[in-house]
Amino acid sequence: MIESALIILSQAVAALLVSPFIVGLIRKVKARLQCRRGAGVLQPYYDLLKLFRKDVVVSTNTSWIFTATPYILFASTLTASLLVPIFLSKVPINFAGDVIAVVYLLALGTFFLILAGLDAGSAFGGMGSSREAIVASLTEPAMILSIFAVGLTAGSTNLSTIVHKTALLQDIVTDPPPHLMAFVALFIVTLAETGRVPVDNPATHLELTMIHEAMVLEYSGRYLALVEWASALKLLLFLTLLSNIFAPWGIATEAEPSWMALGVLVWLAKVSGLAVVIGVIESMFAKLRLFRVTDLLGVAFILSLLAVVFFYILRV
Amino acid sequence: MGAIHPDIASQMVDLCAALLLLTCFAIIAQRRLSACVDLFALQSAFLAVTAALVAFLTGIHHIYIAALLTVIIKVIVIPRILKKVIERLNVTRELVLNVNIPPSLLICGALVILAFYITQPIISLGFLLTKDSLAIALAIVLIGFFTMIARKKAVTQVVGFLVMENGLFLGATAAAYGMPLIVELGVFFDVLVAGLIIGIFTHRLQDTFDSVDTSKLTELKE
């Protein structure tokens, strides 16, 4: 009991601590690819600290929704991250929710974020909200299907089960093609969900091109800090999903301290690797027009669908 | 039916019936309204004769009364009424017909054949004396009906209707040896009243539409 509580706690802490680092890493990579030295990978931590200290400016138009949203967003994202196996394949509270629950928890955050965007009454917030809505609605089906594709191999949508079985390669049925397709699909989904290029540009300062940034335009101080942190956490969450679902090797399958330590290291390596990849992609591609995004996500959807179909085809 | 040989008797009845039928054709072929009425009166007279003949041959006496009533009502009263109506009219003859005379004659011929064809299976039921009269009655009914369709003037339609009545009556008396007296009386009463009412209405039509061309009555539709 105590042990599982500890594990949960450590998992939360790890996630919280690592997430800003990932953001910093991506920025660093991009800077390097643009032949800049760029800020240190720890810069996000300083930013967060600073933002927490600053006092906040709240629009007179806003309601309690606006002030509550950061906390709700943070809480929901953190809850989601507790359901995902990070360095231990069997999360103690895995019964509390499967991957669908994770998706919907993140959706909860998005929902309130959209509301908050509308709350201030500025056109930018509304614009960001509506674009976030469309992007989210386009990513969702692809996401569910790709998860199904993977879940089918383990015969369950319980993340821990999937990861555990895949890690031990025991009583699972798997073939490379569906996995690969699902992986690509989920990767695109990740880019879209976490607001990266080519769907959205987190570094932009031109309001009209913003999606996520436009939504949080009115936030400042600790609210902004919480929102930023939450989105960093979300990014980490997706990277973890990608790495642990498709390549869970090295993750601790037993709750042994040594194994878990190893698991943490391996996990860090994996997510950093993915972060680098994202950085590279971001500097290679330009941001797409909003209505071109559909094509990209369409590709993702088709891929995931093919993944499911292939899974069955190869079974018969 | 003592004195006369059955065959001859039936011949006679059939002869009268045939005359009735002929007058029908005459009515069809006739354009002048008053002439139509006269022909109708003639036909009724034949009808009365037929009835009397049947009464005589069969010895069913109340048919005499029926014959008498026919004479009174159909030969005298109703033609009078119709004549009165016609006098008030501005037209004396049917100029335009729905169906022209030659084709309508052909059609009537067809109707007669049809009537025989239809009644043929039940003719056998009929009394030897009047075996064909049922078919003829039906033919007359149909022809009367057809007259009402083919003609436009209210009067000729009335005549057509009365011809139908005659056919019915022929059927009732000749073919079925007459209904019970009370029924006969009732029927005659109804016919009389009907004639009166029709007279009234034609008057009114004449007053309001100042014509009795029923094909003009097309205000109410759908």
Added chain:
Amino acid sequence: MGLALIVLIAAPLVAGLSSLGVRTRRSMEGLQCAHAVVLLAAMSVVVMNVAEGSVITVGILLRADALSAFMDLMLAFVGATGLLYALGYMGEEVIRGHVLHRRYKRFFCLFNLYLFAMLLAANVDNIAMMWIAIEGSTLSAALLIGFEKTKAALEAGWKYIILSFVGIALALFGTVLVYYASEHVLGVSMEALRWEELYRVASDLNPTALKLAFVFVLIGYGTKAGVAPMHTWLPDAHGEAPTPVSAMLSGLMLNLALYAVLRFKSIVDRTVGVDFTGPILLVLGLLSITIAAIFLLVQRDYKRLFAYSSIEHVGIALVGFGVGGPIGIFGGLFHMLNHALAKSTAFYAAGMVLLRRGHKAIERVTGLVRQMPLVGGSMMLATLALAGMPPFGLFVSEVLIATEAYGQRPWVAYVFLCLLAVAFATLLYQVSRMAMGEPVEEDIPVTDRTRRFTTSALVANLAAMGYAGTHMPGFLRDLFIPMTRFFGVIVEIP
């Protein structure tokens, strides 16, 4: 018991003739109300006795069995409310000076004679006498339809006269044919015309003769019943006649004509079997429903609208008799009863609208429910009943008929339901336009005296309508069982 029957039939005659001598409106109202009471009383005595299983006969002329008693029930009840309503309606016309007292008296004379003829036709024990009585009703109806001396009324009256006289003539030919067939069994005598005897010897009558006879009778009385394609006079007559008359035509005369057809059907069935009459009735019934359903859509005059709905319901009843079987027959009869009530209600309401608005154009009438709640409401209710909505009896009978039809020929049930749906839509489309919306200003007030009569008539009908739809009293049940037995089937009613 014979006395009650005689009273029932004679009362209208007496009242009719005596109403010619009446001086004032008030005394006329007294007379007619008394008459209505007498009617109801006599009717209830007759019905009760017949319900106990006895057959009332008076001499060789009058005979009231279950079917007649059923007709008496409808005729007397609707007739009574019709009288009340007519008192109000014509009274209003008199007050407005549209009708002189002389014609007011004549109206009631004719109205009562009309009732008399119909009651006689329903109770006479003689196919030829029945014909005479029905002819009589036709004659009086003709004068009633042409009562308002407008061009339109005249035209309607003329068409009615010609068409129904032709029809009635054909019916007589059919009657003659039956006699022609029966006298071979029963001899040339009154016996050969009596229902009782005919039922007795039905099986050994000549089939072909009866078949031909049935055709003539069906066409003949069908014309009076408004069966398509002989229905063409009906909308004109209903539209132009004074509203109480329209109500009587729709509520009573159609049923009476159906009754005549049914009488012959019950004999012919015994002779040649059900398979002969069934299909004919079925086809004609479906045809009537179709024509009515479609013409309901293009109506601009609400009285004509209800006229077409009458055609539809006659069709429904015919389908019921056509498919036969205990449920089908029961459905048809039950449908006749409920239709009589609902349709007369609808016409009463329509008449009130006509009095208050002064025109018959559907699209110029709106907001009835708001402006005259009782009239508008009862019109809406009646319409819903006519459209076949529970809790009214027409829903029950329609479902029953569909059930029996499905059992015998599924396609009939499908067509039937489909047509009903169309009729439902078209009828409600028209009436809901009138009942709802903002009321228009134009409104001619009617006196309270008038309103008293019309309201009582409406309420009585509505009450009967709701009652008959949901619950069947014992005596009615005892009527229905022998009635269905006429057609060789027995409906079991819980």
Added chain:
Amino acid sequence: MGAVGGVVVGAMGLAAESPYVFSLPSTLPLLRYAIRLDPLSAFFVLVISLVGVAVSVFALGYVREFYGRHSIGALGALYNAFLLSMTLVVLADDGFFFLVVWEIMSLVSYFLVVTEHEKAEVRYAGFFYLIMTHVGTAFVIVAYLVFYQQAGSFSFEAFRNPSEPLPQGLRSVVFVASLIGFGTKAGIVPLHVWLPYAHPAAPSHVSALMSGVMIKTAIYGMVRVYFDFLGGEFPWWWGFVILTVGAVSALLGVMYALMEHDLKSLLAYHSVENIGIILMGIGAGMIFQSYGLTQLAALGLLAGLYHTINHAMFKGLLFLGAGSLLYATHTRNMEEYGGLIRKMPWTAFFFLVGAVSIAALPPSNGFVSEWLTFQSLFLSFQIPDLLVKMMLPIGAAMLALTGVLALACFAKAFGISFLAMPRSAHARNAREVPPAMRVGMAGLAIICVLLGVAPMVVVPAIDRVTAPLIGVSIADKVLAEGGLALMPMGVGSASISTSVLGILLTLLVPVAWLMAVVIGGKLRKRFYRTWGCGITLKPRMEYTATGFAQPIKQVFSTIYRPTVKLETDLLEESRYFAKRMHFETHIEPVFQKYLYDPVVRSLNAVADRLRVVQTGSLQLYLSYIFVTLLILLLWVR
């Protein structure tokens, strides 16, 4: 307020072992006023009554809206008649009686819809509704006639075990007929067209009942017929059809909802969506059933019924919320709302609860049932048939899309209506609604939350309903971790525990707050205008509902077929400054245009053709009779 009694009855029925039966004979042939309370009916009685109670309370305050304009007495009477008829529908134990009360229910609801019949659109809505539902009833009648033919009686008992079993052809007839018949009432695409007209037209508390409960009676009918009468043996394509219909309804429902700016029609379209979701669950169940996977079948059915009760609750709640807005602002147009959260905080909060539930966000009740549906779709990999196996995940994808679109839609609904600045004088002068209405909404909101976090109570209850229908009870299997979690397929498979999630969420919010305090110290707030690029922000500059939905309309334009009309007249001086611009956009009502209008048009055309039959010419009329006579005579001969 007899609804309260209903609650008791419903609970009793669910608890009871054997169904209560009682029947009093009618005096009409074939008609029996028979009542039977088995778990299935009990479940629906419970649903009806729960909503009924809350709505009745709400109505106490709401009818004040109608004082003077309409007769409250009539309204109340009809309202209660409506409740009664719905209860009788689910209780009826005799086909004929069912039809009677079914029609009465339609009739009463029609009267309720046309309460405000001065408005032309209300009349149209009511008429359209009446016609559609009547046609639907015709199909139900056909289905029952088939049963009657086999069973020889209208009693449900006879329907269940007819003298000789129905041949497959007839079973399919029953299936299609009842799908169309009940589907019309339920509002499945493409029979849904009446729904977005009728539901908004009615007074809001009635809309809540219609949308929340009445359309559920159709679900009841389907379950009753398919699982009870037909004994739950179907070919696979039945379930497949149901599933497809459900998926399409769900998707199109939510898509049209997104384009609506009339709050009540928006909710109405969401009813279409949720009916679709319910049917997806039931359809999946039927598919499993036809492959003999009874446990999964039970799961699918359970998901469907769970969503049924959930939808009843939150849709009722949302309609009451819409009613409150209407009551406070006298308009249904969302573009005229805004900033109401400060004017009417309670309503806003309850509406938010409803929105979260219908958007299926954890830990709400909507999430539970949609999750169960997801699971039953996911577990399709156990089906032997390859084609079906491959199809069901697509259904899941559509469900996902539906879910997130619903999220967007309610973000719009709530955000535009309650947040930011008032967009009109109506909104500026709005007041919080009277307590009675708030209590009504509060009741439903609480039920929603409970249904969400306490599935361990709900699932066994529903299992009592499904067990007799399917034949297996799965409550003990589904409930894991001491009832905390739902686990459809036993250990190792997926599971959720909304209670735990709820606890976590409620814990972590203060945690986050604490953290913020710990790191940043005490919170110092400054209030200032929203930044509007330097100019002060006016309500006109706010993002509108139309604008919010614009991208979605753009993306799915193939489905919406939007028509945009932009007319600009420019200043004389310069072509670059517009004097005024008029912009309007419509989406094409595809189904009405291509499915219903042709029918009406052809009917009118036929009527016009046939006018010539009745030209008024006497001779023509005579010839009709003549010809008929001759034909018949020849036929006889």
